[in-house]
Amino acid sequence: MSWHLTISVCRDIDEPLSRQIQSAIKEKIRNGVLLPGVPLPSSRLLARDIGVSRSVVVEAYEQMSAEGYLEAVQGSGTRVATRSIAGADRRSRLDEPSAPPVRWDLRVGATDVTNFPLQEWLSCYQRATQSLGPSGLSYPPISGIASLRTELASYLGRVRGVRVEPAHTMVTLGFAHGLGLLCRTLPTMGIDRIGVENPGSGKQLQFIRSTGMRAVPVPVDADGVDIDALTRSGVRAVLVTAAHQFPTGATMPPQRRQALLRWASDVNGIIIEDDYDTEFWFDQRERPPAIQGCDPERVVYGGSLSKVLAPGLRLGWLALPEWLVGAVEAARASSDQGCDSITQLAVSEFLRAGLLDRHLRRLRPRYRSRLETVVQAVRRHLPGASIRGASAGRHVYVELPHHVDEAAVVEGALRRSVLLRGGGHFRLAEIPGVTPRPALVIGYSSVRPSDINEALARVGEAYAPYAGRRASRPAVHLTRAIGQPLRIPRSAAVP
Numbered sequence: 255m256s257w258h259l260t261i262s263v264c265r266d267i268d269e270p271l272s273r274q275i276q277s278a279i280k281e282k283i284r285n286g287v288l289l290p291g292v293p294l295p296s297s298r299l300l301a302r303d304i305g306v307s308r309s310v311v312v313e314a315y316e317q318m319s320a321e322g323y324l325e326a327v328q329g330s331g332t333r334v335a336t337r338s339i340a341g342a343d344r345r346s347r348l349d350e351p352s353a354p355p356v357r358w359d360l361r362v363g364a365t366d367v368t369n370f371p372l373q374e375w376l377s378c379y380q381r382a383t384q385s386l387g388p389s390g391l392s393y394p395p396i397s398g399i400a401s402l403r404t405e406l407a408s409y410l411g412r413v414r415g416v417r418v419e420p421a422h423t424m425v426t427l428g429f430a431h432g433l434g435l436l437c438r439t440l441p442t443m444g445i446d447r448i449g450v451e452n453p454g455s456g457k458q459l460q461f462i463r464s465t466g467m468r469a470v471p472v473p474v475d476a477d478g479v480d481i482d483a484l485t486r487s488g489v490r491a492v493l494v495t496a497a498h499q500f501p502t503g504a505t506m507p508p509q510r511r512q513a514l515l516r517w518a519s520d521v522n523g524i525i526i527e528d529d530y531d532t533e534f535w536f537d538q539r540e541r542p543p544a545i546q547g548c549d550p551e552r553v554v555y556g557g558s559l560s561k562v563l564a565p566g567l568r569l570g571w572l573a574l575p576e577w578l579v580g581a582v583e584a585a586r587a588s589s590d591q592g593c594d595s596i597t598q599l600a601v602s603e604f605l606r607a608g609l610l611d612r613h614l615r616r617l618r619p620r621y622r623s624r625l626e627t628v629v630q631a632v633r634r635h636l637p638g639a640s641i642r643g644a645s646a647g648r649h650v651y652v653e654l655p656h657h658v659d660e661a662a663v664v665e666g667a668l669r670r671s672v673l674l675r676g677g678g679h680f681r682l683a684e685i686p687g688v689t690p691r692p693a694l695v696i697g698y699s700s701v702r703p704s705d706i707n708e709a710l711a712r713v714g715e716a717y718a719p720y721a722g723r724r725a726s727r728p729a730v731h732l733t734r735a736i737g738q739p740l741r742i743p744r745s746a747a748v749p
């Protein structure tokens with residue numbers, strides 16, 4: 255291989271050339287510029303590139319190998335030692351903190367990527383790559399390639415009742431990216447605070463705050479975000495997961511939706527609708543349409559392929575009101591250059607051929623059968639618990655009796671090799687005068703169906719000290735339970 259390495263030597267100083275090469279390479283290793291395992295050019299090539307005799311480089315490589323900086327790998331030349339003196343374990347500060355190694359991971363939010371429709375994707379990706387041509391390999395339009403925006407607008411209209419023209423549809427690097435763009439745009443319109451659901455996503459809270467926008471937690475009840483509290487907060491923008499609230503699973507009923515839209519109109523504000531998890535609605539006849547369809551001028555609709563295909567694709571979208579398009583495009587043009595064209599074209603093919611619809615039809619029954627297993631296991635191992643939010647998605651919100659110590663159950667489960675979150679993990683702020691009910695949020699998308707019962711049996715062991723004891727009600731408690739009571743749809747009628 256003709257690897258290249260950028261170093262130089264100086265002939266005007268006394269230091270021997272071999273030592274200069276060693277110093278330059280060692281410094282790059284110590285500074286983390288040359289990472290463990292990085293291949294180096296052959297002695298012949300490096301000698302030619304920097305204009306020294308080959309024996310000088312051979313001497314330098316041999317010395318550094320003896321000192322443990324480099325290693326010769328049979329048949330593939332010389333590399334930086336994998337256990338480099340400079341320390342091989344350089345984690346990026348942006349990497350997720352690693353989860354403790356456990357046997358069962360019941361955290362919410364994971365995507366079961368083993369379901370990824372690889373063959374169908376490969377054929378779309380291949381067609382996309384072949385059909386791109388020179389112009390397609392140039393910089394893409396900032397809001398996304400035309401064919402994908404058209405496919406998305408028609409898909410979202412057909413499936414979610416979203417009213418948007420392709421010209422107002424923006425392709426993003428996932429929902430998080432779209433949210434960041436909105437948070438950088440709204441201040442230009444005099445909106446610098448945004449309401450976020452409490453409980454809600456701590457990660458989204460971080461994204462919002464990192465843009466300089468102030469996030470104001472607004473309580474959620476059985477019907478979603480509390481409109482009186484939203485009004486009192488004085489914000490003019492709010493982020494909601496109206497169809498399947500994250501994490502409680504509450505579905506906002508029509509009256510609350512109307513109240514939310516009235517609020518937005520009264521404050522001349524904007525609703526950002528994160529259409530989280532609605533692809534996995536089990537009874538399609540009951541799937542609530544997007545709020546955006548009721549007022550496309552006040553609601554920005556957002557979604558992504560992260561949960562339905564794979565988060566690694568980093569592909570999402572925003573359906574924007576016409577008046578907001580220019581400002582969001584301007585915010586975007588100042589920070590990025592659009593999304594990868596080949597992936598966009600492949601997704602456009604995938605949608606056009608109806609492969610997303612087909613993929614979801616295959617997945618829903620699988621998730622439904624996992625849900626049924628979870629429900630049975632919760633009933634068996636967590637007596638007294640109530641399951642919420644089971645009409646859709648890949649997790650359930652399990653409310654526990656008031657006397658249960660939620661943190662102790664979560665810790666006890668972890669000691670038994672089950673990683674899951676308690677309701678408190680999603681609490682973004684205390685709600686004055688309210689004692690939240692203990693809860694467990696149980697994700698079932700990345701645990702094997704055959705493992706669900708065993709994993710929940712372990713959680714049940716951690717819960718056992720509380721089972722069977724009578725609940726003593728707290729002095730003040732949530733006025734209304736969160737989420738809908740359990741009702742698993744019969745054979746999911748999928749259109």
Ligand SMILES: Cc1ncc(COP(=O)(O)O)c(C=O)c1O
Nearest residue numbers: 363428429430455500530558560
């Ligand atoms: C509440 C919520 N909405 C949306 C998403 C999807 O984000 P993205 O599209 O950036 O992967 C997530 C990811 O976990 C989430 O937790």
